[in-house]
Amino acid sequence: MSKNQDITNLEKKLKADLDTFESAKIKCGIIGRSGVGKSSLINAIVGEYIAEVGEVETTMEVGKPIEHRGLNFYDLPGCSTINFPKEKYLEEFHISNFDCVILVTSDRFYEDDLYLINELLKIKMPVFAVRSKIDFSIDRALKRNISEEETYNTVLDNxxxxxxxxxLKGIYLTSADYPQEYDLSQLLDDIYSSLGKIKQERFIADINITSNKILAKKKELANKIVGMHAALAAVNGVNPIPGLDIGVDISLLMRMGVHVRDIYCLGEEQQNFITELLDKKNSKVLAAKAVQFGSKYLGKEAVILLLKRAGATVAAKSASKYFPFIGLAISSTVGFFLTSSIGKEMVTDAESIATENYEALKSIKIKRDAM
Known part of the structure; x- marks a missing residue:
């Protein structure tokens, strides 16, 4: 096989791997009665307002998921609220096609819930039981001088x-108002563990940052995505940059930037979610940093400026003029270096902002407890 054919095959594989990651879908059923906090849980999982929240029934039309990139949530009614026999529940909603199911309650699970759990376990569906609104129970108990720890343990034991x-895969006590507290991060970690490798990566890319462990997994994924884009740049150098005697695919760099932004939850909608939880002063500072990230890395002119500042080696540029074969190899290497260098800078900046967001959100409950 010729060297050119090797490069072509490598390029095809890299593009296929990226396409597989981008097109991966995780189907998660969210089942529970109206008003138990299903929509709020979905929003807390992704760190964005994608599901309508209300005390009245807001369950979407069956078969239409609530989508967040690769995460598809199917907000389904409880067995007791549907107009057909509960024995047909799994069949009616095609639940056997799901990757996992989260059963949600705001108090306890009832006979119909237990029946459904049993049926789900029969088909070996990963089932996660969530008791929402734990902060409400804690607040009520504190008024009776019952400690947070005692309330948490009592609810969990019950x-x-x-x-x-x-x-079950686990039992989790969660709060939509404090997504970084209680058991949401453990729920996300356990869902992650139940998935296959490609879907694990898609899941990590699309969930909210609720723990340092998730932040570390996001960094690992972001670095992998950067590496894939850098390798593509090495085998697919195009679009000569003014002032640089090399070819780099600008759209490839912009695509890489979007991935890094999204992995670290720095999109506008996710920043709006954070803003709703934080005080105005903190939220404005953090939102401004996220906007700066986009301005620095996501626009065509901004990317060209980054390339010019990256310092392509003059020696490599000169050598390519005199040694065409070597020049091709050197040009590809420079493309890899530039893409990798910019990508690593992206990850560093994104992680810094995401860490600040995470720490700011964690501090909400600390301030509340101190009041």
Whole structure:
């Protein structure tokens, strides 16, 4: 096989791997009665307002998911609220095609819920039981001088008794107002563990940052995505940059920037979600940093400026004029270096902003507890 054919095959594989990542879909069923906080849980999972929240029934039309890039949530009614036999529930909603199911309650699980859990376990569906609004229970108990820890443990023990004998993936107490607290991060970690490799990467790319562990996984993924784009730049150098005697695919760099932005939850909608939770002063500073990230890395002119400042080696540029074959190899190497260098800078900046966002959100509950 010729060297050119090797390069062509490598380029095809890299593009196919990126396309597989971008097109991966995770189907997650969210099941529970109206008003238990299903929509709020979905929003907390992705760190964005993608599901309508209300005390009245807001369940979407069956078959139409609530989408967040690769995450598809199917907000389904509880068994007791549907107009057909519960025995047909799994069949009616095609649940066997899901990757996992989250059952949500704001108090306890009832007979119909337990029936559904049993049916889901029969088809080996990963099932996660969530008790939402734990902060409300804690606040009420504090007024009676019952500590947060005591309330948490009491609620958890009651749920364990409620679900005794069912082999669930886990039981989680969550709060939509404090997504960085309680058990949401553990829920996300356990869902991640239940998925295959490609879907794990898609899941990590699309979920909210609720723990340092998730932040570390996002960094690992972002670096992998940068590496894939840098390798593509090495085998697909095009679009000569003014002032640089090399070819770099500008659209490739912009695509890489979008991936890094999205992985670290720096999009406008996710910043709006953070703004709603933080005080105005903190939220404005953090939102401004996210906007600066976009201005620096996502526009065509901004990317060209970054390339010019990256310092393409003059020696490589000169050598390519005299040694065409070597010049091709050197040009590809420079393209790889530039893309990799800019990508690493992107990841560093994005991680810094995301870490600040995470720490600011964690501090909400600390300030609340101190009041």
């Amino acid at each position: 749920l364990k008794k409620n679900l005794e004998g069912y082999s």
